[in-house]
Amino acid sequence: MKILITSGGTTEKIDQVRAITNHSSGRLGKAIAETFLKHGHDICLVTTSAAEKPTSHPKLSIVLISNAQELADKLESLVPEYDCIIHAMAVADYTPLYMTSLDEVEQTHPVSQLLENRNTEAKISSDKDVQVLFLKRTPKIISLVKKWNPNIKLIGFKLLVGVSKEELLKVARQSLLKNKADCILANDLLDINSSQHKAYLVSAQDVFQAGTKEEIAHLIYEKAVQND
Amino acid sequence: MKILITSGGTTEKIDQVRAITNHSSGRLGKAIAETFLKHGHDICLVTTSAAEKPTSHPKLSIVLISNAQELADKLESLVPEYDCIIHAMAVADYTPLYMTSLDEVEQTHPVSQLLENRNTEAKISSDKDVQVLFLKRTPKIISLVKKWNPNIKLIGFKLLVGVSKEELLKVARQSLLKNKADCILANDLLDINSSQHKAYLVSAQDVFQAGTKEEIAHLIYEKAVQND
Numbered sequence: 001m002k003i004l005i006t007s008g009g010t011t012e013k014i015d016q017v018r019a020i021t022n023h024s025s026g027r028l029g030k031a032i033a034e035t036f037l038k039h040g041h042d043i044c045l046v047t048t049s050a051a052e053k054p055t056s057h058p059k060l061s062i063v064l065i066s067n068a069q070e071l072a073d074k075l076e077s078l079v080p081e082y083d084c085i086i087h088a089m090a091v092a093d094y095t096p097l098y099m100t101s102l103d104e105v106e107q108t109h110p111v112s113q114l115l116e117n118r119n120t121e122a123k124i125s126s127d128k129d130v131q132v133l134f135l136k137r138t139p140k141i142i143s144l145v146k147k148w149n150p151n152i153k154l155i156g157f158k159l160l161v162g163v164s165k166e167e168l169l170k171v172a173r174q175s176l177l178k179n180k181a182d183c184i185l186a187n188d189l190l191d192i193n194s195s196q197h198k199a200y201l202v203s204a205q206d207v208f209q210a211g212t213k214e215e216i217a218h219l220i221y222e223k224a225v226q227n228d
Numbered sequence: 229m230k231i232l233i234t235s236g237g238t239t240e241k242i243d244q245v246r247a248i249t250n251h252s253s254g255r256l257g258k259a260i261a262e263t264f265l266k267h268g269h270d271i272c273l274v275t276t277s278a279a280e281k282p283t284s285h286p287k288l289s290i291v292l293i294s295n296a297q298e299l300a301d302k303l304e305s306l307v308p309e310y311d312c313i314i315h316a317m318a319v320a321d322y323t324p325l326y327m328t329s330l331d332e333v334e335q336t337h338p339v340s341q342l343l344e345n346r347n348t349e350a351k352i353s354s355d356k357d358v359q360v361l362f363l364k365r366t367p368k369i370i371s372l373v374k375k376w377n378p379n380i381k382l383i384g385f386k387l388l389v390g391v392s393k394e395e396l397l398k399v400a401r402q403s404l405l406k407n408k409a410d411c412i413l414a415n416d417l418l419d420i421n422s423s424q425h426k427a428y429l430v431s432a433q434d435v436f437q438a439g440t441k442e443e444i445a446h447l448i449y450e451k452a453v454q455n456d
Contacts, residue, residue, distance in 0.1 A: 011249075016389045016417055017318065020242070021249045050278070090245065093354035102362075105339050112330060115358065122389035122417075126321035126365065130343065133361040134330075137354065161244045161350035189244055189350075 002042045003224065004082040005033050006075075006089035008051025010068050014096045014133065016122045023189075024090035026051025028197065028213050032086055033060065035217040036224075044082070046074060046089070068092050068138035075141060076148055084153040084224045087142055088185075094135035102130040146180040155220055156181040161189045165200075172202040183223050185216065230270045231452065232310040233261050234303075234317035236279025238296050242324045242361065244350045251417075252318035254279025256425065256441050260314055261288065263445040264452075272310070274302060274317070296320050296366035303369060304376055312381040312452045315370055316413075322363035330358040374408040383448055384409040389417045393428075400430040411451050413444065 007029020009022035026047055033045050033054050046063045047053060054060060063078075065071045068091050079085060098117045108114055115134055124131070142156045156179055158172050172186035183203045191198035201208045201219045210216040235257020237250035254275055261271050261282050274291045275281060282288060291306075293299045296319050307313060326345045336342055343362055352359070370384045384407055386400050400414035411431045419426035429436045429447045438444040 014248070017251050017387065018320070019249055019251065021239075021247055023245050023247065092246070094359050097358075102340060102343075105333070111333050111339075112358075115330075123387075129365050130325075130340075131322050131363045133363060135359045135361060137357050159245065159351075 001083045001225065002044075002081065003036050004044050004046065004075075004078055004085040005029055005036075006046045006071070006085070006087050007033075008048035009090040010048065010071060010092045011050075011066050012068065012092045012095040012138075014099060015119060015124045018124070020092060020094070020096065020135075022090035022092050024051070026053065028216060029086075029088045030054050031213040031217040032088065032220055035214075035221045039221065039225075044078060046071065046078070068095060068141070072139045072141050072144070075145070079145055079148040079152060082149070082152055084155070085145060086155045086220055086224070087145070088157050090159065091141055092138055095138050097134045097136050099124050099131055099133045101128045102132055103128075105132045142175070142179045142181070153224060154179065154181045155223065156184045158184050158186045159189060160186070163188060169200060169202060169207065172200065176202065176204060183220075185220065229311045229453065230272075230309065231264050232272050232274065232303075232306055232313040233257055233264075234274045234299070234313070234315050235261075236276035237318040238299060238320045239276065239278075239294050240296065240320045240323040240366075242327060243347060243352045246352075248320060248322070248324065248363075250318035250320050252279070254281065256444060257314075257316045258282050259441040259445040260316065260448055263442075263449045267449065267453075272306060274299065274306070296323060296369070300367045300369050300372070303373070307373055307376040307380060310377070310380060312383070313373060314383045314448055314452070315373070316385050318387065319369055320366055323366050325362045325364050327352050327359055327361045329356045330360055331356075333360045370403070370407045370409070381452060382407065382409045383411045383413065383451065386412050386414045387417060388414070391416060397428060397430060397435065400428065404430065404432060411448075413448065 008026040009024030012020045030052050033043050036043050037057050037059055043060045049064055065074055099119055145154050158175050168186045172184040175184045183201050185199055185201050187199040197213045199210050199216050208219050210219050236254040237252030240248045258280050261273050264271050265285050265287055271288045277292055293302055327347055373382050386403050396414045400412040403412045411429050413427055413429050415427040425441045427438050427444050436447050438447050
């Protein structure tokens with residue numbers, strides 16, 4: 001099978017030196033890619049320069065992106081070519097539009113006018129006590145995958161922080177329906193550390209639990225090759 | 229001599245999964261630390277988990293911090309113990325205070341009231357098209373070093389983007405005076421890539437030019453041990 005995997009966290013630039021980043025090491029995407037490679041599948045890993053990556057392999061190609069828009073553009077062309085996508089990347093929900101002083105915000109009515117402005121400086125000056133950063137929502141990539149390729153198997157990810165198991169499963173089931181996903185891997189940041197990674201793989205029919213990144217990779221592998 | 233070196237870039241959390249980061253690999257701080265270690269000096273490297281670091285060495289201790297406030301707290305206790313500080317870390321100028329919807333900003337008069345608010349969610353919801361992030365200035369650490377230890381030799385850094393050599397030297401000389409620094413290493417992001425790193429080491433008496441990270445490390449070493 002031809003498998004597309006995304007991993008790592010995107011970086012949305014504020015200016016040439018500052019950026020908003022999403023917390024993600026890339027380790028889980030790496031473990032998933034290695035599991036599929038071991039079973040002889042063709043892998044394209046879409047990731048970032050900072051993410052951990054598998055060692056090179058004849059059946060592995062790596063595509064580097066940095067922000068959510070680049071990811072959307074790249075996946076739009078790749079998704080139609082693949083049998084399955086495992087979308088593990090932590091994609092920024094918001095990207096910077098404009099950064100300005102509190103004074104400019106106080107003096108502009110309506111404030112929404114400022115959404116049309118852009119910074120022209122390469123490095124935004126740091127002489128004000130307070131700065132105000134306006135951000136806009138990035139494209140919700142998981143919701144576009146089945147539009148780009150209705151036949152692809154879609155395994156999505158949902159990361160929450162400090163919620164109950166019930167809430168985690170509820171949010172995963174909502175994401176299944178909304179994004180026409182085949183499974184959602186739901187996990188809680190508080191259940192992830194260097195030795196464990198608790199997660200639930202949720203489909204319309206069942207829920208499987210994993211306790212480590214290797215177990216998650218194995219569960220996802222089983223789901224991806226099922227009925228294929 | 230006892231040398232304190234800072235390197236890498238700070239991370240200022242927006243919530244448990246998002247952060248504002250400063251672009252820095254830690255490679256220059258690593259090269260500087262290695263140069264001093266080669267000459268038998270005692271090094272304390274204050275850096276981040278993501279930064280590149282020298283391999284372990286009996287005369288090297290490493291202290292990890294993540295944000296500007298942690299760095300300020302750590303340096304306040306370390307600076308009095310050292311003969312020289314080389315402050316190469318890219319420290320965030322601003323740290324997040326509060327993130328909210330455009331609606332709340334439009335409806336609050338004066339907007340500055342919002343600076344008293346704090347987010348209580350572990351992961352800020354992403355259901356609005358626009359978010360507004362208020363940021364406040366972090367402590368200007370380089371300006372505090374000589375207050376903490378008037379006898380320490382201070383080598384500061386100034387990174388600008390896309391300016392002339394004249395502008396770079398002017399800003400470096402302003403920083404020398406304002407922060408009572410002994411030298412400022414002035415560089416332009418556009419002159420830095422994997423093979424070159426153009427920079428000027430500016431003191432009250434002279435200006436030296438370097439073309440690589442190793443040359444920068446050597447210039448800084450010479451200045452640090454001068455008259456000692």
